[in-house]
Amino acid sequence: MSDYFDRLTRQRGTIQDDPPQPPEPSGVESNAAMSAETDQYTASNLKHAAQELLKFGLLEAHRKPNLYQVAITQTSAVNRILEPFDLRLKVDDVRGLAFLVVSEQLFRDGSDSDDEWTHPLVRRQRLNMEQSLLIAILRQHFIAHEQEAGLGAGDAMVELEELLPQLQLYLGDTGSDARDQKRLRSLLENLKNHGIVSDIDGNDQVIIRPIITHLANPENLRNLLQHFRKLVNNT
Known part of the structure; x- marks a missing residue:
């Protein structure tokens, strides 16, 4: 016949083996938690x-x-x-x-x-001298297009034959038309990756994108000049 201490020991063992479980959250609480988590997501x-x-x-x-x-x-x-x-x-x-x-x-x-x-954005947009020169030439064409067709007018188209002599004026003539054409096409391909021009079409034309007005605006050119002056003064 078990005494009081035997019964007490069995009760403690039962409590340790089966600890009480926390109450399940109600449906309202569960939905509120899910809603709070969902609100953190971006549309x-x-x-x-x-x-x-x-x-x-x-x-x-x-x-x-x-x-x-x-x-x-x-x-x-x-x-x-x-x-x-x-x-x-x-x-x-x-x-x-x-x-x-x-x-x-x-x-x-x-x-x-x-x-x-x-800054990564600026490093990604950095251009070499030849690319910068071509952007300046393209910007002249784009501004002339907007002056004629109106501010914000799209489809600023330019032919490669128009760009080639302007580029040769500053970079010189290599003595080979094929080499000069290849140089121009390579520069345009690089500028296309920056979103400045479209692909060259079957008629050897490209569309100048409106972003050129902001990549080569007077403020950016002035900041670029000031940056180069600082570099010169620090050398």
């Missing part, structure tokens, strides 16, 4: 617009109208996504452009003055 259209901007650096209204619309109507939300990368969105609604620039906050925080030039 898919906003996510796609930000991804496209980070990949290519710009959105054009006539090429990606839906993503462009998201960018210009939800600019603040896009900028919140871009903020950790020291980037912000700039919109040129006249030309149908939404593109990335380095945030001014990077410099207001007292960062080194060279940070603008070491």
Whole structure:
């Protein structure tokens, strides 16, 4: 016959073997937790617009109208996504452009003055002397097109035969038409990767993209000149 201490020992063993389980959350609590977690996700259209901007650096209204619309109507939300990368969105609604620039906050925080030039976006856009020269030539053609057809007019088309003598004027004639053509086509192919021109079509023509007005605007050229002057003074 078991005494009181035997019964007490058996009760303690039962408690240790089967500890009490926490109560299951009610349906309302479970749904609230799931809702809070879901609220942290970025809307898919906003996510796609930000991804496209980070990949290519710009959105054009006539090429990606839906993503462009998201960018210009939800600019603040896009900028919140871009903020950790020291980037912000700039919109040129006249030309149908939404593109990335380095945030001014990077410099207001007292960062080194060279940070603008070491930023990944700027490094990706850096061009050599021949590419920069061709951009300057293309920009003249684009500005002339807008003056004639109106600000924001698309389809600024230029023929390779128009560009070739202008490029030869500054870079010199190699003595071979085939070599000069190859040099021009190679430069245009590089600029196409920056979104500045289209592919060369079957009629040896290219379309100059509107982003050229911002990549080669007077402010950027002035900043570039000041940067080179600093480098010269430091040598």
